[in-house]
Amino acid sequence: MTCPDKPGQLINWFVCSLCIPRVLRLWSIRRPRTRRNLLLGTACALYLGFLVSQVGHVSPQHRRAPEKGPRQNLDAAGTPFLELPLDGTLAPPENQGNGTTLQPNVVYITLRSKRSKPANIRGTVKPKRRKKYPLASLTQETWTKPASQPQGLAGAADADVHGNSHNEEADKGWGRPWILAQRPDLQLPRTSESNIRIYSESxxxxxxxxxxxxxxxxxxSAIxxxxxxxxQTGARLLVLEGNSKNKWPSCGTSPCGLLKRPLDMSEVFAFHLDRILGLNRTLPSVSRKSEFIQDGHPCPVILWDSSLSPTDNGSHSSVSLTWGAYQQLLKQKCWQNGRAPKGEWGCTxxxxxxxxxxxxxxxxxxIYHxxxxxxxxxxxxxxDACGQKGVKRKCDNxxxxxxxxxxxxxxxxxxxxxxxxxxxxxxSEDNLNFKLLExxxxxxxxxxxxxxxxxxxxxxxxxLFLDKVYWESQGGRQGIEKLIDVIEQRAKILLTYINAHGAKVLPMNQ
Known part of the structure; x- marks a missing residue:
């Protein structure tokens, strides 16, 4: 006889070992039946009868043959529930045959999205190089160089935004700018929807x-x-449709916009950042694309301002300053609090x-230039312009x-x-130019x-959402957020710098 392996069988075995000898003793030994022996024997007989009645009775759950297929799980109450697939799909509830359906237990899992750190980001994406077709093929007319430029461009053109050296490789594909004399088909068709999106009241x-x-x-505006x-940058001037009298600084009789390369798209971001910071020192800038410019790639366009002072062709500045003279006039605080500087201070x-x-x-x-x-x-x-081969960095003096x-x-x-x-x-954060704050x-x-x-x-x-073309060119909100990540991190570094150096924060509304 094998030893019982479950607690219930152990109890039955123990009770039987006590009752059976007593019942046999009552029936085999001839002696007077006392009340105690009679009660005990009766109880044991009833228990044995109960055990015999349970021998043929098996629960339907144990009598059912094992089903083929995936095994069902049971919850704490013994109720089966469906396993949730890993791919997120869920089959419809099974019919139980009695008019009810078996509803699965659903567990909701919330995954906290982790924002990735800003990757190596370029302000704009370098456009693919495609085969360039002559612009004449678009208009079936001869394109010629401009014989003269509008009044007011002579001195400011080099200063325009515009004249430091750039990576030659980036300039490839920008093409040689030409001028088409007063072609009506150069104008773009007007659209009912503006590329500047303002959905609120203001x-x-x-x-x-x-x-x-x-x-x-x-x-x-039509071009x-x-x-x-x-x-040297190959910037072009777009003469826009409209009269500039009493409205816009013009390059002649019409308002103009300076068209730059696709790689200069950060000019648009700079304009919006300038206005938000309350500096108001940049010119309005938007992103615009056209079929006859850079194969339709978006390019920044900056409002032309003929009121800018003439500039030197070498420094592209209207104020001639060396780094040493600049540091000296910072110490003199020229024109602050309305006081006129002395001549020996070297103020501008x-x-x-x-x-x-x-x-x-x-x-x-x-911006380092x-x-x-x-x-x-x-x-x-x-x-960087100064990182090109053959360019010697002069940092000694x-x-x-x-x-x-x-x-x-x-x-x-x-x-x-x-x-x-x-x-x-x-x-990168470990390569920021703190010389700009000196x-x-x-x-x-x-x-x-x-x-x-x-x-x-x-x-x-x-x-930035207002500029539809710029927003889409940067990859929508996801791309814009990455650019803002960079500016926010630099802002934290700048605030730390201000506190560490004890710099003053003053109202500058002059």
């Missing part, structure tokens, strides 16, 4: 009515002419606060280094105009308050 508060009008002009500019007409605004703006976007044209404050890459693209307006020499605002979003002891309160408010992302999303 535009964001940081954009003025003039900004919105300028953006709509650049994005939606009447394309003119070449004498600059530019107000002291303008340098603080420019340094903050350039640091966030890592104004204050660090030789790339002495960071490790340049081959994409910084005091003689000349500042570039420092431009004012003719009628307003106290304030700067930020031009050529190509930023770099793929500069000598700056005060920062604009309006800009710093925005950086501290934690609303920079929200405002940039609202503002």
């Amino acid at each position: 535009a964001p508060s940081w954009l003025s009515k003039e900004d919105i009008r300028g953006m709509r002009l650049l994005a939606d 009447g002419d394309i003119q070449e500019l004498p600059s 007409e530019v107000h002291h606060h303008e340098w603080s605004k420019m340094a903050l703006f350039d640091f966030l976007l890592q 104004r204050l660090d044209v030789n790339c002495c404050g960071f490790r340049p890459r081959k994409e 910084q005091d003689t280094m000349e500042l570039t693209h420092i431009v004012q307006r003719k009628h307003d020499p106290r304030h700067l105009v930020f031009i050529d605002n190509k930023g770099f979003f793929d500069r 000598g700056i002891k005060e920062f604009p309160e309006s800009a710093v308050s925005v950086l501290k408010s934690q609303h920079l992302r929200e405002k940039l999303l609202q503002s």
Whole structure:
């Protein structure tokens, strides 16, 4: 006889071992039956009868033959439930045959999405190189170089946004700009929907009515002419349809926009960032694409401003300054609090606060060509102008280094105009150019308050969404968010720098 292996069988075995000998003793031994023996024997007989009755009785669950197929699971109450497939699909409930259905137990799993760190980001995506067809084939007419340029372009063209050296490889495929004389078929058909999207009752508060009008002009106006500019970047001038009298700074009788390369798309981001920070020093910029320009790739277009002061062809600046002279005038705080500077201070007409605004703006976007044209404050890459082969970095004597693209307006020499605002979003945090902040002891309160408010992302999303072509060219919200990630991280670094150096935060509303 084998030893029982379950608790219930063990109990039955123990009771039987006690009862059976007593029953046999009652029936085999002839002696008087006492009441005690009679009761005990009766109880044992009843228990044995109960055991015999259970021998042939088997539960239907144990009598059922094992089913082929996947095994069912049981919950704590013994009720079977369906396994949830890993692919997220769920079969319909099974019919039980009695009018009811077996409902599965569903477990809801929430996966917390982890935001990936910003990857190596370029401000724009380099367009694919496609076979270029002559522009004459589009119009079936001869294209010729411009005999002359509109009045007002001679001095400012090189200063235009526009004249520092760039990577030659990036310039390939931009093509030689030509001009088509007054062709009506050059105009684009007007569309009922503007490329500047404003779905609320008013535009964001940081954009003025003039900004919105300028953006709509650049994005939606028909193009009447394309003119070449004498600059190394191959920038072109779009003559837009419309009368510029009392409306727009013009390059003749019509408003104009400066058309740049697809790789300069960060100019559009720079415009919106400038307005959100309350600096208001850039020119309105939008993204625009056309079938006869760069195979339809989006390009930045900046509103042409003929009121800019004439610039030097070497430095592309209306203010001639070396790095040493710049550091000296920062110490003198020229024109601050309305006091006139002394002659020996070496001040220019530019107000002291303008340098603080420019340094903050350039640091966030890592624009180096104004204050660090030789790339002495960071490790340049081959994409940077000073990282190209054959370019010698002159970082031994910084005091003689000349500042570039420092431009004012003719009628307003106290304030700067930020031009050529190509930023770099793929500069790593351990390679940021802190030389741009050297000598700056005060920062604009309006800009710093925005950086501290934690609303920079929200405002940039609202503002950049207005430009439909730019939004789509950067990959929609997902692409825009990656660019904002970079700016937010640089903003945190800048705020840490301000606190660590004890710099003052002042209102600069002059």
